[in-house]
Amino acid sequence: MLKDYEFWFVTGSQFLYGDEALRQVAADCEIIVDALNKSGSLPCKLVNKTTVVTNKSAVDIVREANYDSSCAGIITFCHTFSPSKMWINALGALQKPWLHFHTQFNELIPNEEIDMDYMNLHQSAHGDREHGFIGARMRLPRKVVVGYWKDACVQNKIGRWMRAAVGAAVSKDLKVMRFGDNMREVAVTEGDKVETQIKLGWQVNTWAVGDLVAVMDAVTEAEIDAKMAEYKEKYDFATDDIATVRYQAKEEIAMKKMLDSEGCKAFSNNFQNLWGMEQLPGLATQNLLASGYGYGGEGDWKVAAMTAIMKAMGEGLGGGSAFMEDYTYDLKNGISLGAHMLEVCPTLGSGKAKIEVHALGIGDRKPPARLVFEGKAGKAIVASLIDMGGRLRLLVQDITCVKPTQTMPNLPVARVMWKPEPDLAVGAECWILAGGAHHTVLSYDCDAEMLRDWARMMDIEFVHINKDTCPTKLEEELFLADLAWKLK
Ligand code: MN
Numbered sequence: 001m002l003k004d005y006e007f008w009f010v011t012g013s014q015f016l017y018g019d020e021a022l023r024q025v026a027a028d029c030e031i032i033v034d035a036l037n038k039s040g041s042l043p044c045k046l047v048n049k050t051t052v053v054t055n056k057s058a059v060d061i062v063r064e065a066n067y068d069s070s071c072a073g074i075i076t077f078c079h080t081f082s083p084s085k086m087w088i089n090a091l092g093a094l095q096k097p098w099l100h101f102h103t104q105f106n107e108l109i110p111n112e113e114i115d116m117d118y119m120n121l122h123q124s125a126h127g128d129r130e131h132g133f134i135g136a137r138m139r140l141p142r143k144v145v146v147g148y149w150k151d152a153c154v155q156n157k158i159g160r161w162m163r164a165a166v167g168a169a170v171s172k173d174l175k176v177m178r179f180g181d182n183m184r185e186v187a188v189t190e191g192d193k194v195e196t197q198i199k200l201g202w203q204v205n206t207w208a209v210g211d212l213v214a215v216m217d218a219v220t221e222a223e224i225d226a227k228m229a230e231y232k233e234k235y236d237f238a239t240d241d242i243a244t245v246r247y248q249a250k251e252e253i254a255m256k257k258m259l260d261s262e263g264c265k266a267f268s269n270n271f272q273n274l275w276g277m278e279q280l281p282g283l284a285t286q287n288l289l290a291s292g293y294g295y296g297g298e299g300d301w302k303v304a305a306m307t308a309i310m311k312a313m314g315e316g317l318g319g320g321s322a323f324m325e326d327y328t329y330d331l332k333n334g335i336s337l338g339a340h341m342l343e344v345c346p347t348l349g350s351g352k353a354k355i356e357v358h359a360l361g362i363g364d365r366k367p368p369a370r371l372v373f374e375g376k377a378g379k380a381i382v383a384s385l386i387d388m389g390g391r392l393r394l395l396v397q398d399i400t401c402v403k404p405t406q407t408m409p410n411l412p413v414a415r416v417m418w419k420p421e422p423d424l425a426v427g428a429e430c431w432i433l434a435g436g437a438h439h440t441v442l443s444y445d446c447d448a449e450m451l452r453d454w455a456r457m458m459d460i461e462f463v464h465i466n467k468d469t470c471p472t473k474l475e476e477e478l479f480l481a482d483l484a485w486k487l488k
Contacts, residue, residue, distance in 0.1 A: 001166070001170065001292075001312050001315055002043045002044055002163075002166055002312075002315050002316065003044070004070065005044045005070055005071075005072035005165075005166050005169060006044055006045040006046070006047050006070055006071060006072070007042075007044055007045070007046050007047065007071070007072060007073050007074065007075055007162055007165070008046075008047050008049045008061070008065055008071055008073075008074045008075070009029065009032075009033050009046050009047065009048045009049055009074075009075050009077070010049050010050060010052060010061055010074050010075070010076050010077075011025060011026070011029045011050070011051045011052065011076070011077055011078070011079055012051075012052050012076060012077065012078035012079070012080075012082030012087070012127060012131055013025050013051050013052065013053055013078070013079055013080045013081075013082050013127075014053050014080065014081065014082055014083060014086070015053050015054075016081075017080060017120055017121070021080065021117075021120065021121055022051060022053065024121060025051055025079045025080060025121070026051055028079060028105040029048055029051070029077070029079065030048055031105075032077075032103070032105070032149045033046050033047075033048040034048075035149060035150060036149065036155060036158065039152070039155040041152065041155035041156045041158070041159040042155070042158060042159045042162060043159055043162055043163055043166070043315070043316065044072065044162050044166065046075065049061055051079075052082065052086070052087070052090075053082075054086060055085075055086045055087075055088075055089055055090070058086060058087050058089070058090035058091075059089050059090045059093065061074075061090070062074070062090040062091070062093050062094050063093065065094070065096050066093065066094070066095045066096060071096060072096065072097070072162070072165045072166050072168070072169045073096050073097035073098065073099065073161075073162070073165035073168075074094070074096055074097075074098055074099070075098075075099045075100075075101050075158070076098065076099070076100055076101065076131065077100075077101045077102070077103060077124065077128070078124050078127030078128045078130070078131045079105065079121070079122070079124060079127070080120065080121060080122075080123055080124075080127055081120075081123055081126055081127040081130060082127050082130065082131060083130065084130045084131060084133060084134035085134075087131070087134055088134060088138070091134065091135070091138055091140055092138065094140070096165075097141075097143075097161075097164070097165040097168055097453075097457045098135075098140065098141070098142040098143070099142065099143045099144075099145060099158065099161050099165075100128070100131060100132065100135060100142050100143070100144045100145070101145050101149075101158065102124065102128045102132075102144060102145065102146040102147075103124065103146070103147060103148060103149045103154070104122060104124045104125070104148070105122060106122060107148045107150070132144070141456045141457060141459065142456075143161050143453055143456070145157045145158055145161065160447070160449065160450050160453075161450075161453050163313045163314070163315075163446075163450055164313060164450045164451070164453035164454040164457065165453075165457065166312060166313060167309045167310070167312060167313040167450075167454045167457075168454060168457040168458060170265075170308070170309050170312040170313075171200050171201050171202065171305075171309050171454075171458065172200075172201035173201065174200075174201060174202045174203070174265055174266065174305055174308060174309065175202075175203045175204075175205075175262060175263050175264040175265065175266075176202055176203065176204040176205070176264060176265075176266045176267065176268070176294075176301050176304055176305050176308075177205070177207055177258065177259055177262060177264040177266070177267040177268075178204065178205065178206040178207065178267070178268050178269075178299060178301050179206075179207060179209050179212055179255075179267060179268065179269040179270075179273070180206070180208070180209045180269060180270050180273030180274075180275075180299065181206065181270065181273060181299055182268075182270060182298060182299030182300070182301075183270050183271075183272055183298035183299055184272060186298060186299075188300075188386060188435075188437040188438070188439070189296070189298055189299055189300040189301075189302070189303075189437075189439070190387065191301075191302055191386075191387035191392075192387055193301075195387070195390075195391075195392070196302070196387075196392065199392060199458055199459060199460060200305075200392070200458055200460075202301075202305050204301050204305070207258065208275075209269075209273055209274060209275040209276065209277065210275055210276055211258070212254055212255065212258060212277075213275065213276035213277060215254040215257055215258055216250050216251060216253075216254040216277075218254075219250045219253045219254055223253050224246050224249045224250055224253070227249035227252060227253055228242075228245065228246060228249055230287075231245065231249065231283070231287070231355065234287075234290075234346075234352075234353075235346075235352060235353050235354065235355050235371060236352050236353070236354045236355065237354075237355050238354040238355060238356045238372070239355055239356055239357040239369065241357045241369070244279065244357045244366070244367065244368070244369045245283065245355060245357070245369045247278060247279055247369075248279065248281065248282060248283040248284040248368065248369045249283075249284070251277070251279070251281045251284035252281070252283070252284035252285075252287055252288055255267065255281065255284060255285075255288060256288060259288075259293065265292070265293060265294060265308045266293060266294030266295065266296075266301075266304040266305045266307065266308035267288075267293065267294070267295060267304060268295065268296040268297070268298075268299050268300055268301045268304045269281065269285075269297070269299070270297075270298050270299040271297075271298070271341065271360075271362060271363040271365075272363070273299075274363070274365055277365065278365060278366045279365055279366050279367075279368035279369070280341065280342060280360060280363060280365055280368050281342075281343075281368070282341075282342030282343060282368040282369055282370030282371070283342075283355060283368070283369045283370050283371055285342065285343045286342070286343055286344065286345060286346055286353075286370065286371045286414075287346075287371075289307070289322060289323070289343070289345035289346075289347070290345055290346050290347055292308075292311050292312075293308060294306070294307035294308025294309070294311065294323075295307060295323050295343055295345075296323055296439060297323065297325070297340055297341060297343055297439070298439075300437075300439050302385045302386075302387070303323055303384070303385070303437070303439040303440070303441060304323070306383060306385050306441045307321065307322065307323050307345075307441045309454075310383065310441050310443050310445075310446050310451075313445070313446050313450060313454070314443060314444075314445025314446050317444075317445035318445070319347075319378065319380070319443070319444025319445040320345065320347030320348045320443070320444050320445065321345075321347070321441055321442070321443035321444070321445055321446060322344060322345030322347060322348050322441065322442055322443075323340065323343060323344070323345065323439065323440075323441060324338045324340070324344070324348075324382060324416065324439070324440045324441065324442035325338060325339065325340045325438055325439055325440070326338055326438050326440070327339045327340075329424065330405065330417075331424070333405065334419055334420075334423050334424035334425070335402065335405065335417050335418065335419055335424065336399075336417065336418055336419075336420060336424065336428075337404075337415060337416075337417055338375075338415070338416045338417070338418065338442065339411070339413045339414060339415045339416070340413065340414075341360065341362065341413070342360075342368060342370040342413060343370075344371070344373075344375075344413065344414035344415075344416070346371050346373060346414070348373075348375045348376065348414070348416055348442065348444070349371075349373035349374065349375060349376065349414065350373070350374055350375065350376035350377075350403075351373065351374070352373075353371040353372065353373035353414070354371065354372050354373065355369055355370070355371060355372075356369070356370060356371075356372045356412060357369045357370075358370070358412035370412070370413060370414075371414060372412065372413060372414055373414045374403070374404050374414075374415060374416075375401055375404070375414070375415065375416025375417065376401065376403075376444075377400075377401050377402050377403045378400070378401050378444050379398075379399075379400055379401075379444070380399050380400070380401050380418065380442055380443060380444045381396050381397060381398055381399060381442070381443055381446060381447060381448055381451070382396070382397050382399055382418075382420075382440040382441070382442050382443075383395065383396045383397075383440055383441045383443065383446075383451055384396075384436040384437040384439065384440045384441075385460075386435050386436065386437055388435070388461070388482075388485075390485070390486070391460065391461060391485045392460040392461065393434070393435070393460065393461040393462075393463060394451060394454075394455045394460055394461065394462050394463070395431065395434050395435070395436040395463045395464075395465070396448045396451050396452075396462070396463070396464050396465070397420055397421065397427060397430075397431060397436075397464075397465040397466075398420075398421040398448060398464075398465070398466045398467065399418040399419065399420045399421065399442075400418060400419045400421075401416060401417065401418040401442075401444070402417050402418060402419060403417075404416075404417045405417060416442065418442075420465075421465065421466050421467045421469070422465075422466070422467050422468070422469060426469070426470075426471060427465055427469075429471045430465045430469050430471055430474050431465060433471060433474060433475055433478065434463050434465070434474065434478060448464050448466065452464065461481060461485060463477075463478070463481075
């Protein structure tokens, strides 16, 4: 999906310095863009577009960017001074994410070479401040990245912002299929779908479970054979109950057909709403998740959509992003055990997952087949999008996943264990104060900065729980944010 998008590099200057200086500006920017593309840090192509020297040239390039569906954002840099009144009409019309790159063609000041011509040509220190003022004056959402364009950490920052911007593009196009409604009486999985579409672009609609059953009934034995061959290649069979596994294959094939026929990249279902189905989809859902679809249990369409978006943002990074749920604690060692009834994505696993069949403690269906595995160790985040009534809040917490500390031989589901920041007790206090859900997206690939960038692009509230978070300060921040968002 990342390869479907590109970003445009737009340079700020003006006519004042003459043609020769503008030629030099264009040549330098060609070198910068070329180096960024060759750095290996950018997930998408950066296209060197133009040098803006008039109000009209700024407006023209922004209009073009707005209407080009492959353009996922623009990066501006003022090599020279570029008077900002010239940019007002353009930036006022900009509908794509914006990164203001504050760099300079030369890293050092050349002692012998420097004269007033050099100063005029290499004055981003000056020009980018004018550019920054107009961004602030117009209250425009933007990312500011500062540093030398050859530095790996600077290139990496741009690359990660690009991933957030692709997340914004994916969000604006996202369709979510709800099989039935939410779990009865649950509050946090509810939300204003109209508000969500206005802010995030999601088209969230419902299909009857009976429609899915009709598609399941039409699945052929040959299709199931092919799916079983795929399962055999990817997973270890720890069950002889092949008929139960074949039923999951049928569910997966039918769900995928419906998702693809409607162009949906995410879906939700609910164990209370399985009319005509013999098993809650477990393995079926897990294998769909592994191929990039988003999912939320108990009808949680918000977490389903966020899973799809974060999978797209983290594409190719190899860590994994998945629907997760805080289940139970090791209070002594400050560890949270995450799992779900069935539907944990095998991209979080270390080693090959096993297919097992067990009875489900909740609901009234037949024992379903599911993938069982252990989550891997590593730095990660958990993210929860909640509807605060009138606005959406994205809550992100830094965590460190650990190799599960116990074997838990009787636990029939996949499991992930982590230590939350700043520690379990303070972290959970902050999470609960902020209203974070029990459903999250756990990601080894996306970090808090990426999601902060995404939240800014989508114009929603962002709250980050990290090693420095303190509950009393957070409480004040949440109170002030509540006022600010009501005024906004
Ligand atoms: Mn759940």
